[in-house]
Each structure stands twice: as structure tokens, then as C-alpha cells.
Amino acid sequence: MGVASQLPPEFIVRVDRERCIRCKRCVVNCGFGALDFRNGVVSDDTKCVACQRCTVVCPERAITIEENRLAYKANAYWTPLARKNILKQAETGGMLLTGMGNDNPYPVYWDHLLIDACQVTNPSIDPLREPMELRTYLGRKPDALSFDLATMIGPQIKLDTPIVFAPMSFGSISLNAHLALARAAQAAGTVMNTGEGGLHKDLYSYGDHIIVQVASGRFGVHSAYLNQGVAVEIKIGQGAKPGIGGHLPGEKVPLEISETRMVPQGTDCLSPAPHHDIYSIEDLSQLIYAIKEATGYSKPVSVKIAAVHNVAAIASGIVRAGADILYIDGFRGGTGAAPTIIRDHVGIPIELALAAVDDRLRQEGIRNQASIIVSGGIRHSGDVAKAIALGADAVAIGTAALVAMGCRICQKCYTNNCSWGIATQRPELVKRLDPDEATEHLVNLLRAWSLELKEILGSLGVNAIESLRGSRERLRGVGLDAQTLEILGVKSAGR
């Protein structure tokens, strides 16, 4: 951007000069180059993204970041964001990019759903005194068991808690972040997901807790990789950018990424919008079975799609095509980089998509043929419980996991400047993320949410997660219209 930019800074950095001890830690820590030292700390506010790194590392708490509120005169229709985006595009002629999930004020259906509890007629159960079971198996289940014929149950992923880590590629996030996710998955009895960038060889030993992904760019996909994980996932789309491919710029492809992705160093990694061998549902079925052949039918195959308008019919097709796990990512789902206009305006909320898909699969009598994982904005264990009650087998958390590792959701993942060492490949930034500490935080988060889930189950008077799964009778809606209630399959509060 030239000097002639008309864009006012979004944030203002205030340094309390009396408290500042001139240690320059903030200057060193700013991944975006917004701070400099010229006889004291000075800021280039236009570069500040409010990632809060400087405020946290300052030993004197001398720095505060403020919103530049009057950069644009108030207008309820022409919001500051709308004007800023037009100015940017007028100056550059480019598509606007962003990171993380849709941050616009669309309805949040989770916040219109409330959970039931026991009173008198059935006793609630104290999870501190009684067993409370969260164990979940993901994968295809037969309609019925026949002991005489020794029904074969297909391969399953065993989870100690119905929460998995969402796919985030090595490339979009750092090796230390990937390592922390893998270690935490192992420690917490769940799984992480490679995303589309392959699996670094140092992480192969965590394979029992990793879902390996095959996306349209096929980066890092080879036989050993497919067989290293506990399941293989075909990524068709993601909630932040349905129908859009991916682009890892060459600057983010240093040696280790090039080796893992099997591309020359410094090359752009372009993931096509569609898989070029999948132009219809029968092509998907071929890829599913090609992967099953390549892995000796020893691993469940997952198919990940974005929640789009016709998601129920698509899901049905995917299950009938042979998928053992159906992964649906809602429009709040995160991304390392996406065109802002797509992220903010394409796709549908995961709550509605999940309800529609679960209903559809049940109507067709095939719900047991695939497990459902949902993601896209799961913020706390209340969201997890509601998702499971709507019909999910498990939820995936991406943004929440990143926040646990230190992310402040500044939404600048695509810049390679992440001051927290998460969404960056710059070695001096990557090393800031201590994998041991990040692992501990992730394990803590899963432990805390699992404890809360057990409290919720206990208050519902049930002691196994499968008694909540799909039990929409235990949910009520508040402030929802009749049709939304019908789609969600829940009654209004008071009924």
C-alpha cells in the first residue's frame, strides 16, 4: 500500500511513558512491525492488528490498544467496515482476504437453545459419585448385531470425549502448533486432524490420534501417510469458504513444509476449488473406496463438507457413497485465509445444517451408517451439549483450540505474522509457541469441557453421552419462529 493510503488506523497503541522501562520487549514481540524504538517506544498504528502480544509481554503493563472509534463518522448503514473495505479495494483493486471465522452478527442459534434438567420425578445424577460416560466411537455401525453370524463392525475411532480438534494444516499453522495438537489429542484420548498439508514426519508417532486429510491439492498424500492415521478424511469444503480452494503463498513454504507437502521450497501451494477427480457423487464414491483399498479397509473414511443450502441431500449422498464419518463445517468455521466476501456471505449456520442432516439420514434409515462430526464456532461445552442433543456424534474445535494456545482472534492468519507463533512459519515467531505449554493448555481445555459435559448429563439424569445424542426432547427453543423450531426439531420453551 502506497503512502497515499486514505485508510485510517483501526487501532491506536497507547504506551504509558511513565511506566515504560524501555526494555524493547514489545518492539521485538510485534510480529506485524507496528512498534519501533526511537528514544522510546513509538507505534505505526496502521500496522497494529490488536493481537495483544505487546500488552501481554510488557512487564509493566504499560501498553493498551484502543479501537480508533471516530476514524469513521457514525452511520448505521455505511458501517466503518463497509467504508474501509471500499477504500481498500479502491486503492488495490484486489479481493479482500481474512482469517478465522465469520464475525458478522448473524443469528446464533446455540444461544436460542436451552437444555433440560431433572426435578423430582426423575433424579439427577451426581457425576462426582456415579460413573458418567463420554466415550464415543466414530464410524459406520451395522443396523443390527447378530451374534451367531458374528456381525463385523467396521473400523472405529475411539474417543474418550466427544470433542476432536478441527483440521488445520501444517502451513496454515506452525509445526509447534501441530505438535501441541497431536500431543494433546494423545493425552486427552481424542484426535487431531492434519488438514490438507500432510503430516510432518516428527508427528508420525502420534498417528493413533490423527486423522489424515486428503484435499484437492493432494499435498503430502502418499501411502505411508494414509496408513499413518487412525482415519482418512476427504476434504470437499470448509465452512469459511465453501466452494473455494486454498492458497498457501510461497513465502509460507520453507524447507520443512516443502518436504511435508512434497512441493519445491518457495512454491505457492494452490488447492483447486473442486477435486479434479470428483465432479459428481459417484466420483466421490470411487475416491472413498480407493482410499479404503489403499488402507486395507482398516480405517474409517470421513468426508468433510461445508454447510450449504442443500446440505441434507448432499449428506445423504455422501453416506450412500460409502463415507463412514460425515464432517459438516458451519459458516462460522475458521480458516487460515479466505476471501472476506465468501467467508461473510456464503454457507449456513451449523445448527440448522446439523438438524436437517440428522433428520434426513434418519428418514432414510441410514443414520447409523455414518457418524456425524460438526464444527464451526463451538465456543464452550454448552455448545457441545446442544450440538450432541441436535444429533452430532462429536464436535470439532479449531478456533477454540487456537485460543487455548494463545490466539487472540485478530484474524490476520494469512499474513504469516502471527505474533503468538501459531499461524506463521517465520522461525523467530514459531519458536515463541512452547509446545509443552500449548499441549497443557489444550489438555486443560478438553478436561474442563468434559467435566462440564458430565455435569450437564448428570443434571439431565442420564449417565452416558449416547442418551443425549439426538435427544432433541431435552432442548427447548427461546425466541425462535415456528419454522426454525420445526427445522431444529425442538419445542418452544414452555412446551
Added chain:
Amino acid sequence: MDQVFPRIPSGCAISGMIDRSGGRMTGEAIIASIALMHERSNGLGGGFAGYGIYPDFPEHYAFHLIYDSETARANTEAFLASRFAIDASEPIPTRPVAGILDPPILWRYFLAPKEELVHGKDRPADADDFTLRAVMHINHSIAGAYVASSGKNMGAFKGVGYPEDIGRFYRLETYAGYSWTAHGRFPTNTPGWWGGAHPFTILDWSVVHNGEISSYGINRRYLEMFGYTCDLQTDTEVVAYLFDLLGRRHGLKFQEICLALAAPFWKDIDRMPEPARQKLTAIRMVYGSALLNGPFSIIVGNRRGITGFNDRIKLRPMMAARKGDMVYMASEESAIIEVCSSPDEVWAARGGEPIVAELYDNAARKIARAS
């Protein structure tokens, strides 16, 4: 049917008894047993199921119908006639009893499915499935008609009132069966209708239940996937259908069904020797949506016998006793002692562990031969 309160949580008393040698007893003992637990009911529902009570029609589906009106009866009979040969049709004999107010029209039919319809194009080629669909149709689609029972050589007798009054109302002393179950109801919310009393039945499965099924929501949605509709405003209904699905259609044994519906905890399964561990893991994987959760004690009957079982952490009472060929189960030991003063053995049912009492093989063969 008013759908505003689709599920009625309730407390209750249950009792059951079986002569494993196939000897038949009148309904007097089961009335005496359930009557002793009067305090556990509140007069808003009582009922009985008897097995082996229709030796003259052993191979007919015995339909007990509850009608709100003659119109409902006419509509139902027209429907039944279109699908079954009606080999007998009569009012269910009753006597006036103080405390039984305003009874509905009670009728029974002995039905044989029309062969050409059972095996017709696009029809389930199974008489049981054919009959089950007919029951679902009546309960779901014919206003004011409700099937109280539909099994062979068995019947359910139920209504609004204390169970001992219901038993005398239905003249149960005039029937003789090799097994009986009974229920006294303490509903916490009720539209007070006769169809809402226990037992709940489908084909020859009957269920009496004390407690609440907190997993009702998913149990119901699971059953809907297999063509069962839950219209009866109670959680107990799902238990009967789950037994039918797992027992009759999936071919699981009594013991295995109970292991699915009140499954052991993972912590116990993980310590089991093979192949038990593998089997239980498979049951929980496949039948997770059938797991019954919440406080309950249940007695399930079918032509082979009765099974009593509790929820996994035993939040409802259940005692059992044996005397010779007789096996008894009830909410309270006193209800057993009332009809069997010196049992050989008395024990408390353990959480999640079924007590299965079936006819001896030779008795079952004899009963089957007689038909």
C-alpha cells in the same frame, strides 16, 4: 389425541410372576400382589398382562381395543376387516366396580392376517410385521381407537383406577395364564385416559415400568428409523418397541436385549475377558441409541417368559423370589410374600442385571404343541 403433553413421567408399582413349568393360574394372585402396594399408586392407572390366557385361539392375534366412541369402533372394525379374517369379535367381559368410572368401549378380536395381503406386492412378508403396522395405523390414524394389546395367546387389561379395582373390573379371576404382570400407576401429570395405563404392549411383548426414561427423546427417534411411531404419550412405550425391534426383528436373546438397554459401564466392560469385552463393546457401539437411561425398574413379558431389570445404577426398587417352578418379581418384597409366604430364595435385582424367568423348554414346547 392431544399432543401437548407427549410424555408423562410417573412413579409406580410393578409385579410379575411366572410358573416356569407352564401351569396356569388365575388372575387372583397377581391382583393380591399389586394390591398390597396400593400406596405406590394414586388411582390414575392400573393394568395387567396375562400369557396363555386364550388357549382356544392360540394362533390368532388377540386384539384388545379401547374405543372412545362407536364411530371409532366402526372405523377400526372396517380397517381390521380389510386386513384380517376376524374369527371372533366380542366385548371384553367386565363387571361394575366402585371406583372405575366412565369406562370406554372395550372390545376384543381374534384375528388372522389375510395371507394375500401379508405376502402381497410391496408388503412386509411377515405376519408379525404386518400386524405391527396395523397396530401403528390404528394408534396413529384412527381417532378415538387405541390397541391395548395385539399378541397371540395373551392380553392386556388396563384402565384408569387402582390396579386391584381394574383387575376385578376385568374379571381376571376368570382367566388362567402361566405368567402375569401388573402395574399400579402414580403419574405426575396425566390426561387420565385408559390407553395411558400400563402395560404397554406390541405383539406379544408387554412392559410394566416404574420410573422415567430420561433418554426417551433419542430412543423414540431411533425407533422411528425402523418404522415405529410413538403416539401414546408415555415414555414406557419405547421399551415395548425396543424389545420388539431387538428381540423379534434383530433376533437378540432376552439377556442380550437387556445388555443393550441397560448396558454395563465402559469401566466394567474394559475389564471383561474376551470375547465378552468385544461383544459388549459391539452392543454399546451399535445400540447406543437404544440405551435406556434414567431411573427405572421394568418387567417385560413375552410368550417365553418374563424379565425384570433395573437401570444401570438402580434408581428404582426391584425384588425377586423363587419357589419351586414359580418366579416372582416386584417393586417390594412384601408384594411377593403376600402371595408366596415362604419362598425358597429372595434376592434384590442388581442395577442393570436382568432377571430372566422363562418357561422350561418342555413346557414351552407343550404350550406350542397345544396350539
